[in-house]
Amino acid sequence: MEGARGRSPRTERCAHQREARGLRSVQDIVAASGVKPNRVPLSIEQFISSGDHLSLSYLLEEVPDAQEIRSTFEEIGIERLKPVSEFFHGRISLTTLRLVRCVIVAEAAA
Numbered sequence: 868m869e870g871a872r873g874r875s876p877r878t879e880r881c882a883h884q885r886e887a888r889g890l891r892s893v894q895d896i897v898a899a900s901g902v903k904p905n906r907v908p909l910s911i912e913q914f915i916s917s918g919d920h921l922s923l924s925y926l927l928e929e930v931p932d933a934q935e936i937r938s939t940f941e942e943i944g945i946e947r948l949k950p951v952s953e954f955f956h957g958r959i960s961l962t963t964l965r966l967v968r969c970v971i972v973a974e975a976a977a
Contacts, residue, residue, distance in 0.1 A: 892929055893966070908965035915969065920977050923970045932959060936967045945971055 896907050911923065927933040936951070936959065943950045948964050 893926060905962040908962060908969050911969040911973075912965070915973055915976060921973050922977065923973045926966060927970055930963060930967060932963075933967060936964060937971065940968060940971055 893904055893907050896902070896910075897904050900907075900910070902910060911921075914921065930936070936955075939951050939954050943954065945968050948961055948968070951964055952959070952961060
């Protein structure tokens with residue numbers, strides 16, 4: 868079975884991984900892919916759930932409360948965003964929470 872560019876799915880995944888390595892921030896991903904910033908974590912979730920592995924910790928460099936969010940996910944669990952959002956009284960966007968969760972899941976899968 869061939870991908871969108873006439874390549875095998877494995878070759879497509881490798882090409883996406885090579886492209887992704889050059890993207891150092893959410894803004895880089897937005898510029899390269901044309902997706903809205905709030906869609907980036909959703910795309911990453913899909914990528915991870917397909918079995919692909921990425922090192923994403925660099926994406927948290929631009930998240931001011933990343934360590935506090937990580938700790939909260941560790942205490943509450945990563946299954947649902949709502950309890951973590953409620954813990955922060957909604958002051959941290961769901962997009963940011965989803966991004967941090969993506970990094971945690973990617974690290975666990977590596």
